[in-house]
Amino acid sequence: MELVWRYHGSLLRLARTYVNSHEVAEEVAQDTWLGVLRGLDGFAERSTFRTWLLSILLNCARSTGVREHRSIAIGAPGPAVEASRFDSSGNWLSPPQHWVEDSDDRLFAETLSAPLRTALEELPVYQRQVVLLRDIEGLSGHEACELLDISEANQRVLLHRGRSHLRQAIEAQLAGA
Protein backbone atom coordinates (compact mmCIF):
# COMPACT_ATOMS: atom_id res chain seq x y z
CA MET A 1 0.00 0.00 0.00
CA GLU A 2 2.95 2.26 0.45
CA LEU A 3 3.32 2.27 -3.30
CA VAL A 4 -0.16 3.62 -3.62
CA TRP A 5 0.52 6.39 -1.16
CA ARG A 6 3.57 7.29 -3.09
CA TYR A 7 2.27 7.15 -6.60
CA HIS A 8 -1.47 7.58 -6.70
CA GLY A 9 -1.22 11.37 -6.77
CA SER A 10 1.21 11.16 -9.66
CA LEU A 11 -1.17 8.93 -11.57
CA LEU A 12 -4.12 11.22 -11.00
CA ARG A 13 -2.26 14.29 -12.11
CA LEU A 14 -1.07 12.72 -15.31
CA ALA A 15 -4.45 11.15 -16.00
CA ARG A 16 -6.11 14.54 -15.66
CA THR A 17 -4.13 15.78 -18.63
CA TYR A 18 -5.97 13.26 -20.77
CA VAL A 19 -9.46 13.27 -19.41
CA ASN A 20 -11.76 16.07 -18.45
CA SER A 21 -13.19 15.04 -15.15
CA HIS A 22 -11.67 14.08 -11.88
CA GLU A 23 -13.93 11.04 -11.72
CA VAL A 24 -12.67 9.67 -15.00
CA ALA A 25 -9.09 10.37 -13.96
CA GLU A 26 -9.75 8.38 -10.83
CA GLU A 27 -11.02 5.47 -12.93
CA VAL A 28 -7.97 5.63 -15.14
CA ALA A 29 -5.70 5.61 -12.10
CA GLN A 30 -7.51 2.58 -10.73
CA ASP A 31 -7.26 0.79 -14.06
CA THR A 32 -3.58 1.50 -13.92
CA TRP A 33 -3.18 -0.19 -10.56
CA LEU A 34 -5.01 -3.19 -11.94
CA GLY A 35 -2.65 -3.18 -14.91
CA VAL A 36 0.26 -2.99 -12.52
CA LEU A 37 -0.95 -5.94 -10.49
CA ARG A 38 -1.48 -8.01 -13.63
CA GLY A 39 1.82 -7.02 -15.13
CA LEU A 40 4.04 -7.07 -12.09
CA ASP A 41 5.71 -10.26 -13.26
CA GLY A 42 6.47 -8.60 -16.56
CA PHE A 43 8.26 -5.74 -14.88
CA ALA A 44 11.85 -6.36 -15.72
CA GLU A 45 14.31 -3.82 -14.49
CA ARG A 46 14.41 -2.19 -17.87
CA SER A 47 13.15 1.02 -16.40
CA THR A 48 12.49 2.51 -13.03
CA PHE A 49 9.25 1.52 -11.38
CA ARG A 50 7.96 5.06 -11.69
CA THR A 51 8.54 5.17 -15.43
CA TRP A 52 6.97 1.79 -15.91
CA LEU A 53 3.96 2.76 -13.82
CA LEU A 54 3.45 5.98 -15.72
CA SER A 55 3.70 4.18 -19.04
CA ILE A 56 0.85 1.89 -17.97
CA LEU A 57 -1.16 4.91 -16.96
CA LEU A 58 -0.56 6.58 -20.30
CA ASN A 59 -1.85 3.51 -22.09
CA CYS A 60 -4.98 3.43 -19.96
CA ALA A 61 -5.46 7.18 -20.24
CA ARG A 62 -5.02 7.30 -23.99
CA SER A 63 -7.70 4.74 -24.61
CA THR A 64 -10.05 6.51 -22.22
CA GLY A 65 -9.00 9.93 -23.44
CA VAL A 66 -10.02 9.14 -26.98
CA ARG A 67 -13.50 8.31 -25.80
CA GLU A 68 -13.58 11.49 -23.79
CA HIS A 69 -12.61 13.41 -26.89
CA ARG A 70 -10.47 15.88 -25.09
CA SER A 71 -9.52 18.81 -27.23
CA ILE A 72 -5.80 19.38 -27.44
CA ALA A 73 -4.98 23.01 -27.01
CA ILE A 74 -1.95 23.96 -29.01
CA GLY A 75 -1.55 27.28 -27.30
CA ALA A 76 0.02 30.33 -28.82
CA PRO A 77 3.78 30.24 -28.40
CA GLY A 78 4.07 33.54 -26.58
CA PRO A 79 7.47 34.79 -25.48
CA ALA A 80 8.89 33.74 -22.12
CA VAL A 81 8.81 37.39 -21.12
CA GLU A 82 6.68 40.05 -22.77
CA ALA A 83 8.51 42.00 -25.44
CA SER A 84 7.41 45.29 -23.86
CA ARG A 85 9.75 44.59 -20.96
CA PHE A 86 12.81 44.99 -23.18
CA ASP A 87 14.15 47.98 -25.08
CA SER A 88 14.90 47.92 -28.78
CA SER A 89 18.37 46.45 -28.23
CA GLY A 90 17.01 43.63 -26.13
CA ASN A 91 18.00 44.93 -22.70
CA TRP A 92 15.68 44.80 -19.73
CA LEU A 93 13.46 47.86 -19.35
CA SER A 94 11.42 46.30 -16.62
CA PRO A 95 13.80 43.80 -15.04
CA PRO A 96 12.76 40.90 -12.83
CA GLN A 97 12.47 41.89 -9.18
CA HIS A 98 14.10 39.82 -6.50
CA TRP A 99 11.65 37.38 -5.04
CA VAL A 100 11.89 37.82 -1.34
CA GLU A 101 11.70 34.31 -0.13
CA ASP A 102 10.19 33.84 3.21
CA SER A 103 12.72 32.55 5.68
CA ASP A 104 10.41 29.58 5.98
CA ASP A 105 10.63 27.78 2.65
CA ARG A 106 7.51 25.82 3.37
CA LEU A 107 5.51 28.97 3.83
CA PHE A 108 6.84 30.28 0.54
CA ALA A 109 5.85 27.09 -1.20
CA GLU A 110 2.39 27.23 0.37
CA THR A 111 1.82 30.76 -0.87
CA LEU A 112 2.71 29.64 -4.34
CA SER A 113 0.99 26.31 -4.50
CA ALA A 114 -2.45 27.68 -5.42
CA PRO A 115 -1.26 29.99 -8.22
CA LEU A 116 1.08 27.27 -9.48
CA ARG A 117 -1.73 24.74 -9.64
CA THR A 118 -3.88 27.23 -11.52
CA ALA A 119 -1.06 28.02 -13.91
CA LEU A 120 -0.45 24.32 -14.53
CA GLU A 121 -4.12 23.89 -15.39
CA GLU A 122 -3.86 26.73 -17.87
CA LEU A 123 -1.03 25.11 -19.80
CA PRO A 124 -1.72 23.36 -23.08
CA VAL A 125 -1.83 19.64 -22.47
CA TYR A 126 1.58 18.72 -23.86
CA GLN A 127 3.32 21.44 -21.92
CA ARG A 128 1.53 20.35 -18.78
CA GLN A 129 2.53 16.75 -19.29
CA VAL A 130 6.17 17.62 -19.77
CA VAL A 131 6.25 19.90 -16.72
CA LEU A 132 4.50 17.22 -14.65
CA LEU A 133 6.92 14.51 -15.65
CA ARG A 134 10.04 16.63 -15.36
CA ASP A 135 9.46 18.99 -12.46
CA ILE A 136 6.90 17.16 -10.35
CA GLU A 137 7.73 13.51 -11.01
CA GLY A 138 11.39 14.26 -11.36
CA LEU A 139 11.96 12.21 -14.49
CA SER A 140 14.88 12.88 -16.79
CA GLY A 141 14.36 14.56 -20.14
CA HIS A 142 15.11 11.27 -21.79
CA GLU A 143 12.49 9.40 -19.78
CA ALA A 144 9.88 12.07 -20.50
CA CYS A 145 10.59 11.79 -24.23
CA GLU A 146 10.15 8.04 -24.15
CA LEU A 147 6.89 8.17 -22.22
CA LEU A 148 5.35 10.87 -24.36
CA ASP A 149 6.96 9.69 -27.57
CA ILE A 150 8.37 13.07 -28.52
CA SER A 151 11.80 14.26 -29.59
CA GLU A 152 14.34 15.74 -27.18
CA ALA A 153 14.12 19.11 -28.93
CA ASN A 154 10.34 19.09 -28.76
CA GLN A 155 10.47 18.16 -25.10
CA ARG A 156 12.71 21.12 -24.34
CA VAL A 157 10.47 23.56 -26.19
CA LEU A 158 7.44 22.32 -24.27
CA LEU A 159 9.32 22.44 -21.00
CA HIS A 160 10.53 25.94 -21.74
CA ARG A 161 7.08 27.29 -22.51
CA GLY A 162 5.55 25.55 -19.55
CA ARG A 163 8.14 26.69 -17.04
CA SER A 164 8.11 30.21 -18.42
CA HIS A 165 4.38 30.41 -17.88
CA LEU A 166 4.73 29.15 -14.32
CA ARG A 167 7.42 31.73 -13.62
CA GLN A 168 5.09 34.44 -14.89
CA ALA A 169 2.37 33.14 -12.59
CA ILE A 170 4.65 33.36 -9.55
CA GLU A 171 5.79 36.80 -10.58
CA ALA A 172 2.20 37.98 -10.89
CA GLN A 173 1.32 36.45 -7.53
CA LEU A 174 4.22 38.08 -5.72
CA ALA A 175 3.65 41.43 -7.39
CA GLY A 176 0.03 41.39 -6.30
CA ALA A 177 0.75 40.22 -2.78
Added chain:
Amino acid sequence: MTMLSFRGDQIDCQELVELITDYLENALPRKQSRRLAKHLAGCANCTEYLDQMRTTIASTGQLRADDLTVEMLAEVTSIFRRWQGEAD
Protein backbone atom coordinates in the same frame (compact mmCIF):
# COMPACT_ATOMS: atom_id res chain seq x y z
CA MET B 1 38.53 39.41 -24.96
CA THR B 2 38.81 41.03 -28.31
CA MET B 3 38.04 44.52 -29.49
CA LEU B 4 36.15 43.05 -32.38
CA SER B 5 33.11 42.15 -30.43
CA PHE B 6 30.36 41.91 -32.98
CA ARG B 7 26.83 42.39 -31.88
CA GLY B 8 25.91 39.05 -33.43
CA ASP B 9 28.33 37.26 -31.13
CA GLN B 10 26.57 38.40 -28.03
CA ILE B 11 23.39 37.32 -26.40
CA ASP B 12 21.07 40.08 -25.25
CA CYS B 13 18.66 39.82 -22.33
CA GLN B 14 15.64 39.18 -24.50
CA GLU B 15 17.41 36.29 -26.21
CA LEU B 16 18.68 34.93 -22.94
CA VAL B 17 15.23 34.39 -21.47
CA GLU B 18 14.38 32.18 -24.45
CA LEU B 19 17.59 30.15 -24.15
CA ILE B 20 17.49 29.65 -20.42
CA THR B 21 15.83 26.22 -20.47
CA ASP B 22 18.26 24.83 -23.02
CA TYR B 23 21.03 26.28 -20.88
CA LEU B 24 19.74 24.58 -17.74
CA GLU B 25 19.31 21.35 -19.69
CA ASN B 26 22.88 21.53 -20.97
CA ALA B 27 21.49 21.42 -24.47
CA LEU B 28 23.15 24.52 -25.92
CA PRO B 29 26.08 24.22 -28.27
CA ARG B 30 29.25 24.86 -26.29
CA LYS B 31 29.94 28.21 -27.91
CA GLN B 32 26.49 29.53 -27.22
CA SER B 33 26.56 28.22 -23.70
CA ARG B 34 29.78 30.15 -23.09
CA ARG B 35 28.21 33.32 -24.49
CA LEU B 36 25.26 32.90 -22.24
CA ALA B 37 27.43 32.33 -19.17
CA LYS B 38 29.41 35.41 -20.09
CA HIS B 39 26.26 37.48 -20.33
CA LEU B 40 25.07 36.19 -16.98
CA ALA B 41 28.36 37.09 -15.35
CA GLY B 42 27.85 40.72 -16.33
CA CYS B 43 24.10 41.09 -15.96
CA ALA B 44 22.45 41.19 -12.57
CA ASN B 45 18.97 41.27 -14.10
CA CYS B 46 19.45 38.09 -16.05
CA THR B 47 21.09 36.44 -13.06
CA GLU B 48 17.93 37.32 -11.15
CA TYR B 49 15.89 35.83 -13.95
CA LEU B 50 17.87 32.60 -13.79
CA ASP B 51 17.28 32.50 -10.03
CA GLN B 52 13.57 32.93 -10.63
CA MET B 53 13.52 30.03 -13.06
CA ARG B 54 15.30 27.86 -10.50
CA THR B 55 12.85 28.89 -7.80
CA THR B 56 9.97 28.19 -10.18
CA ILE B 57 11.26 24.69 -10.84
CA ALA B 58 11.82 24.00 -7.15
CA SER B 59 8.40 25.35 -6.16
CA THR B 60 6.68 23.28 -8.82
CA GLY B 61 8.46 20.25 -7.42
CA GLN B 62 6.86 20.95 -4.04
CA LEU B 63 3.43 20.31 -5.52
CA ARG B 64 4.29 16.64 -5.36
CA ALA B 65 3.18 16.53 -1.75
CA ASP B 66 -0.29 15.99 -2.92
CA ASP B 67 -3.87 16.19 -1.89
CA LEU B 68 -4.92 12.57 -1.84
CA THR B 69 -8.26 12.30 -0.16
CA VAL B 70 -9.17 9.52 2.21
CA GLU B 71 -11.90 8.39 -0.20
CA MET B 72 -9.44 7.93 -3.01
CA LEU B 73 -7.16 5.85 -0.90
CA ALA B 74 -10.03 3.72 0.32
CA GLU B 75 -11.03 3.12 -3.28
CA VAL B 76 -7.59 1.96 -4.29
CA THR B 77 -7.17 -0.11 -1.18
CA SER B 78 -10.31 -2.00 -2.09
CA ILE B 79 -8.84 -2.80 -5.50
CA PHE B 80 -5.85 -4.37 -3.83
CA ARG B 81 -8.08 -6.37 -1.52
CA ARG B 82 -10.11 -7.67 -4.45
CA TRP B 83 -6.96 -8.58 -6.27
CA GLN B 84 -5.57 -10.39 -3.26
CA GLY B 85 -8.89 -12.22 -3.01
CA GLU B 86 -8.60 -13.34 -6.62
CA ALA B 87 -5.04 -14.44 -6.12
CA ASP B 88 -5.93 -16.65 -3.15
